[in-house]
Each structure stands twice: as structure tokens, then as C-alpha cells.
Amino acid sequence: MIKRNILLNPGPATTTDSVKMAQVVPDICPREREFADNMKDLRADLVRVAHGNPQKHTAVLFTGSGTINIDICLNSLLPEGKKILIVNNGAYSTRAVEVCQYYGMPHIDLRSSVYDIPDLQAVERTLDENPDVALVYTTHHETGTGVLNPIREIGRLAHQHGAIFVTDTTSSLGMIPFDIEQDNVDFCMASAQKGLMAMSGLSFVIGNRAIIEASKNYPKRSYYCNLFLQYDYFEKTGQMHFTPPVQTIYATMQALKEYWAEGEEQKFARHRRVFEAIHEGLDKLGFRDVIRRDIQSGLVVSVKYPDNENWNFDLVHDYCYDHGFTIYPGKISTTDTFRLCSLGAIDVKDIEAFFVVLKEALEKYNIKVSYHD
Numbered sequence: 001m002i003k004r005n006i007l008l009n010p011g012p013a014t015t016t017d018s019v020k021m022a023q024v025v026p027d028i029c030p031r032e033r034e035f036a037d038n039m040k041d042l043r044a045d046l047v048r049v050a051h052g053n054p055q056k057h058t059a060v061l062f063t064g065s066g067t068i069n070i071d072i073c074l075n076s077l078l079p080e081g082k083k084i085l086i087v088n089n090g091a092y093s094t095r096a097v098e099v100c101q102y103y104g105m106p107h108i109d110l111r112s113s114v115y116d117i118p119d120l121q122a123v124e125r126t127l128d129e130n131p132d133v134a135l136v137y138t139t140h141h142e143t144g145t146g147v148l149n150p151i152r153e154i155g156r157l158a159h160q161h162g163a164i165f166v167t168d169t170t171s172s173l174g175m176i177p178f179d180i181e182q183d184n185v186d187f188c189m190a191s192a193q194k195g196l197m198a199m200s201g202l203s204f205v206i207g208n209r210a211i212i213e214a215s216k217n218y219p220k221r222s223y224y225c226n227l228f229l230q231y232d233y234f235e236k237t238g239q240m241h242f243t244p245p246v247q248t249i250y251a252t253m254q255a256l257k258e259y260w261a262e263g264e265e266q267k268f269a270r271h272r273r274v275f276e277a278i279h280e281g282l283d284k285l286g287f288r289d290v291i292r293r294d295i296q297s298g299l300v301v302s303v304k305y306p307d308n309e310n311w312n313f314d315l316v317h318d319y320c321y322d323h324g325f326t327i328y329p330g331k332i333s334t335t336d337t338f339r340l341c342s343l344g345a346i347d348v349k350d351i352e353a354f355f356v357v358l359k360e361a362l363e364k365y366n367i368k369v370s371y372h373d
């Protein structure tokens, strides 16, 4: 028996014991055929998770945390003399802007309020005025706020202007409906420890094979993080270019087995009811959230710190942590918040148990949940 912690932070998420135990395997050299076969099946499964077409789409695996995907897609898919448009309403799209800055890639940082979805007319106007934009990028679910962005519309605008569309689906893929074709996406990305409920260390880009092949002659801006190089190595040898995260891959294979066994629709519904249970618990205690309900992803609730002199996030966090529940702080612009997330192998009864503990913490430290306005 492994102690079960309920992670309400935005990933890594709570995993099942069977996924944890899947990492304990006989030692194997990852250059063996047996291991290559594992990765082949895994890649095909990931394309299915994104509802891709196995002829048109492929999944390319990388060793690293989710940010490696952002780096790879941006540095690998920009042709010479062209520009990137980042539709930016949050911390994760800001990270993409920073990647552009580090590589010195021409880009437009189209910023808008972190409390709202982007203005599609501004996106369209920017594309009209900048015919040299070859890559449009945005974050599907801004994990820092819980805002779900209108990727289908942004993808359509990108395509109408002859640009490819890349979206960061790290905190949405496998948890809410997504269809790479219908959503007008050329490349999406995630890592194993979020929607798939496996371990950290494995990340993957899922997208259009023909575009990767066309990128062969684009400027090479990184050696370790190049999409074509890794794809080409997989195609020629069935292997990762460099050492894969062997045990994480076994855990991810088990997690995918459990993904299909639970069923996509059932899994989406479970995350949704956990999200509703979080809202219900917060409402009962008088907490307020930060983002309009109708643009929330269904995966993250950003909660305003109460205006009470006894409120102390660290004390509340530590009390919850000691009782097996992890909550996560975060500032949104100028608003102090903490987040409760519905990722992972958890269900409504875990949330009910959490609110018992949270209530105890509030009572212990004499915190009244109220707001000035």
C-alpha cells in the first residue's frame, strides 16, 4: 500500500497504484526491439487521444517536462524570414513569448486580459496586418487562471491567413473534449503527468506529419529540441534520439490502458463532476472565484484569498498537506489566489473529504471567509 495523496494542484496529478507500480520492471536497454515496440504503440495511442488520423498525424516523444514541447514547437516550426503570433492571455502563453525572446525569433506578443478570453477581432486584425506570420500559437487551457481559450476559432483564423496553428494543450488533453481536426489544430502537446495521470518526465507533440517533414529545411535553432530531428529518428529507427525516460514510459503505457478502460466520455464526466464538487464546497464556505464561470475550463478553479486578517495561505496549506491534500497558491495579475484542480485519479468523495479538512483548518486558525466588497 502506497499512501494516497490527493493533489489538487495543477499537475502532476494523483495517480493510481497500478500506474505507480508499472514503473517497477526488469531492467531493459531502451535500444531493444521490445522497447521500440512499446513506444510505437504509445505514439499511436497518443494520436488516438487527440482524435488524429493515423496517416496524417504523428506523436513525437521527448524526455522532459511539458515546457520542452513549447520550446520545440516554436523553435522548429518557424520558416526563415517569418514571424510567430502569440495570442497571449496568461502565464503559459507568456512562457511561449519568452521562448521566442531567447531564440531571437521574430514574434508578436498579442496580449489581452488574463481574466478573459482573447478578442478574436484583434487576432484577425493582427493577421491581416502581418502577412508574414507563419505560426499562430496560443494556450488551450490557461492553467494559471482556469480560462479555456477558443482554439477552434483562433485556428480557423490562422488557416484563413495561411499560417499553421500550434496550441499548448498540456492541461486539457485527455480531460475535456478535443479533436485535432475539428479544432483546426496542426500541433498540440502535453506531458504524461497531467491528463493521462502518469509520471513526469515524458512529453509529446502530436501533429501534422507533412508539416514536420516540410520543416526539415527550416532554420535549426536547437540541437536537443528539434522536432524534425526527433521525428526522423523515430521514423528511421523506432527509437528516441537520446535516452528515453524508461520507467515513465512504462507508467504511461499503463495509464493509457486505464484511460481506454475508463472511457473517454466517462473520464471527461468524472473531471467535470469533481470540478462541480469543488465549486459546491467553495460556495458553501463562502469563497469566491476569480474567473467568469462560462469561460472556466472545468479543470481549475482560481479562488480569491478571503479579506480576513487571520487568513494565512501557508498555515491552511500545511494543515491540508498534513491531512493528505495539496492546494496551490498563485497570483493572477494583482489578485492573490489559490487553485483547486480536478485533474488526476480522484472523484467527488475525495473533494468532500477535502472540504471537511479545509473547514477544520479555517476553524483552527479562526479564519472567517468574507470579502470587503
Ligand SMILES: *Cc1c(COP(=O)(O)O)cnc(C)c1O
Binding pocket: 010, 011, 065, 066, 067, 068, 092, 139, 141, 142, 143, 168, 169, 170, 171, 191
Ligand atoms: C503544466 C503545463 C505546462 C508544462 O509545465 P512544466 O512545468 O514544464 O511541466 C505547459 N503548459 C501548460 C498550459 C501547463 O499547464
